[in-house]
Amino acid sequence: MSEPILHITGLNKSFGPVHVLHDIDFDVRAGEVTALVGDNGAGKSTLVKCIAGIHGADSGTIEFQGREVHIRSPKDAAQLGIEVVYQDLALADNLDIVQNMFLGRERGSAWLLDEASMEKAARETLASLSVRTVKSVRTPVSALSGGQRQTVAIAKSVLWDSKVVLLDEPTAALGVAQTRQVLDLVRRLAEQGLGVVLISHNMADVFEVADRIAVLYLGRMAAEVYTKNVTHGQVVELITAGRSGDIGLARPEHAVL
Amino acid sequence: MTSTPVSRPDEVRRYNRSSLLRLLHVGGPVTRATLATELGLNRSTIKTLVDGLAEAGVVEERVPRPGRGAGRPSLLVLPQPQAAVVLAVDVQVEHVAIALVGLGGLILGRNSWNLHGRTGEPGEVITHVLESTAWLAADLGLKPVACGISVPGVVRRSDGQVHEAPNLRWSEVALGARMSAGLGVPVVVGNDAELGALAEHLRGAARGASDAVFVSADIGVGGGVIAQGSSLRGSGGYVGEIGHMVVNPHGRACYCGNVGCWETEVGEAALRRALALPQDSPRGAIVVELRELGQDAAASLARLGEFAEWLTLGLVNVVNLLGPELVVLGDLFTALPPALLDRVGEEVRTRSMVSRAVGGVRIEKSSLGADVKLLGAAEAAFEGVLDSV
Numbered sequence: 236m237s238e239p240i241l242h243i244t245g246l247n248k249s250f251g252p253v254h255v256l257h258d259i260d261f262d263v264r265a266g267e268v269t270a271l272v273g274d275n276g277a278g279k280s281t282l283v284k285c286i287a288g289i290h291g292a293d294s295g296t297i298e299f300q301g302r303e304v305h306i307r308s309p310k311d312a313a314q315l316g317i318e319v320v321y322q323d324l325a326l327a328d329n330l331d332i333v334q335n336m337f338l339g340r341e342r343g344s345a346w347l348l349d350e351a352s353m354e355k356a357a358r359e360t361l362a363s364l365s366v367r368t369v370k371s372v373r374t375p376v377s378a379l380s381g382g383q384r385q386t387v388a389i390a391k392s393v394l395w396d397s398k399v400v401l402l403d404e405p406t407a408a409l410g411v412a413q414t415r416q417v418l419d420l421v422r423r424l425a426e427q428g429l430g431v432v433l434i435s436h437n438m439a440d441v442f443e444v445a446d447r448i449a450v451l452y453l454g455r456m457a458a459e460v461y462t463k464n465v466t467h468g469q470v471v472e473l474i475t476a477g478r479s480g481d482i483g484l485a486r487p488e489h490a491v492l
Numbered sequence: 493m494t495s496t497p498v499s500r501p502d503e504v505r506r507y508n509r510s511s512l513l514r515l516l517h518v519g520g521p522v523t524r525a526t527l528a529t530e531l532g533l534n535r536s537t538i539k540t541l542v543d544g545l546a547e548a549g550v551v552e553e554r555v556p557r558p559g560r561g562a563g564r565p566s567l568l569v570l571p572q573p574q575a576a577v578v579l580a581v582d583v584q585v586e587h588v589a590i591a592l593v594g595l596g597g598l599i600l601g602r603n604s605w606n607l608h609g610r611t612g613e614p615g616e617v618i619t620h621v622l623e624s625t626a627w628l629a630a631d632l633g634l635k636p637v638a639c640g641i642s643v644p645g646v647v648r649r650s651d652g653q654v655h656e657a658p659n660l661r662w663s664e665v666a667l668g669a670r671m672s673a674g675l676g677v678p679v680v681v682g683n684d685a686e687l688g689a690l691a692e693h694l695r696g697a698a699r700g701a702s703d704a705v706f707v708s709a710d711i712g713v714g715g716g717v718i719a720q721g722s723s724l725r726g727s728g729g730y731v732g733e734i735g736h737m738v739v740n741p742h743g744r745a746c747y748c749g750n751v752g753c754w755e756t757e758v759g760e761a762a763l764r765r766a767l768a769l770p771q772d773s774p775r776g777a778i779v780v781e782l783r784e785l786g787q788d789a790a791a792s793l794a795r796l797g798e799f800a801e802w803l804t805l806g807l808v809n810v811v812n813l814l815g816p817e818l819v820v821l822g823d824l825f826t827a828l829p830p831a832l833l834d835r836v837g838e839e840v841r842t843r844s845m846v847s848r849a850v851g852g853v854r855i856e857k858s859s860l861g862a863d864v865k866l867l868g869a870a871e872a873a874f875e876g877v878l879d880s881v
Binding site (some may be wrong): 260264265266267381410411413415416418419421423426427428442443444445446461462463466 | 523587589601602604605606608609611624627628631663772773775776777778779780783862
């Protein structure tokens with residue numbers, strides 16, 4: 236049992252002459268935090284955008300909960316239950332927390348929004364994540380700290396009952412204390428049974444929360460390993476050289492380019 | 493018969509003040525009128541106490557929404573979380589969580605990280621906790637005045653010495669002393685299940701029950717006992733290793749040196765076996781599998797039949813021995829399919845003679861979720877704080 240919730244095989248993607256992703260195989264399992272790491276330009280964000288439906292893949296199959304699916308737009312992804320949290324662009328500053336969490340999917344009729352029920356749902360979701368640092372769910376997002384904004388963005392994925400959450404460097408713009416609070420939330424999402432993908436540059440963050448680490452190297456999946464089986468050094472080696480000891484890509488002389 | 497010594501007025505006031513605070517801390521916001529009834533004190537005494545606390549910033553008073561009753565509504569007294577903050581630390585086998593918890597049991601900020609390899613060594617954990625606490629406290633602008641730590645192992649309550657925490661591979665760690673040296677505040681260290689029982693008793697499913705047992709499954713299985721309203725500790729505070737009741741003499745070897753301990757049949761590893769998951773699959777995968785199984789009552793009973801039998805057997809022993817009115821199941825047990833828990837409950841009620849005698853023991857899931865031990869550790873820390881706020 237324990238089939239991956241998201242199973243990607245042989246995914247390719249080119250932008251004109253630039254072949255960005257080569258035959259990527261990638262699994263996301265429910266209840267696990269999978270860290271997606273790699274150097275700048277290794278293809279991390281492109282892979283996430285392919286899963287989120289922002290870019291279409293050139294070839295390859297995506298299976299979601301054991302069924303083959305075609306994700307052609309962000310709407311398709313959202314319907315399947317795939318939510319993406321971006322570094323900073325996730326929320327609308329001029330709206331409050333409730334409006335942000337329900338943005339584009341408001342409850343109520345065309346004439347009258349059901350504010351009370353939305354507010355209640357938002358409050359309950361934040362409480363279920365034991366997020367009590369936010370004073371009121373009617374606070375405008377512009378008044379929140381960086382960590383609180385990410386918290387709201389992540390809580391959105393819980394509210395919409397997502398199955399897979401992709402976090403694209405959620406802590407890149409945050410200070411140390413806030414980073415840790417967001418990572419705590421990431422870990423608890425997985426404990427609730429969601430499949431979580433965390434893109435990060437920070438090895439310390441990755442080792443703190445990830446159950447598995449997937450390493451991209453120049454557009455190829457160099458390795459997918461369990462965090463407890465590898466050391467910091469090995470992962471850095473995989474990121475920079477594509478291999479470390481027995482794990483990783485084949486030696487360059489054997490590789491088919 | 494000797495006469496009781498006469499208390500001085502300031503002692504009486506201090507006693508009243510701390511019982512009032514405890515009531516607010518555990519029960520949340522209440523009106524002055526309720527405080528007067530609950531504490532059996534005069535309304536003017538309550539007013540003096542509440543005014544003093546409000547002046548110190550510990551409580552706030554608000555006019556409640558007009559009710560149905562006639563007359564002027566009594567003022568609502570709300571505890572201010574920031575007035576007293578403690579650090580709660582929950583050391584588990586695979587991860588550590590910390591939280592700053594305010595008066596009233598509100599989690600104001602939190603943090604956690606996974607343990608693997610060397611990061612699980614006592615020194616590393618202590619350093620990481622101290623460092624994270626400093627960051628968190630600075631970020632929130634709060635300063636903890638006490639600390640409570642939950643550890644899955646055998647702990648001496650008096651000085652926080654961890655004798656043995658086998659799943660963590662800790663032995664003889666002076667956790668209490670080292671943490672209080674690092675933090676500069678009093679530190680209470682307790683067994684995880686005992687603290688879980690405390691949290692359930694004060695804030696969770698066992699609220700209002702004077703005799704309850706908390707049984708939780710992590711990697712190991714532990715228990716905490718509330719007897720007649722307070723924690724049952726036993727000599728040295730070592731009560732509650734119910735995971736090491738021997739239930740199956742022909743069973744598996746347990747790390748404690750025995751064979752067939754209860755936790756080898758109902759712990760996390762046993763659940764993985766029952767669900768046919770690989771032994772290195774993470775906690776989340778078990779939860780997902782159990783949740784899916786929960787959709788189908790018949791399948792869950794079929795696949796986890798043997799597991800349910802061992803769970804029932806252990807619970808019958810626990811109920812017969814301790815005679816609680818309520819057993820609260822925590823941690824991984826909360827993810828078990830409802831149909832299975834119903835079946836186990838029924839079986840325990842028919843098989844246990846103590847349960848038959850008390851008219852049916854209740855078996856319920858923890859209502860505090862994954863935070864139960866964190867909240868328990870906070871309560872342990874608050875015990876010494878409420879008198880001095």
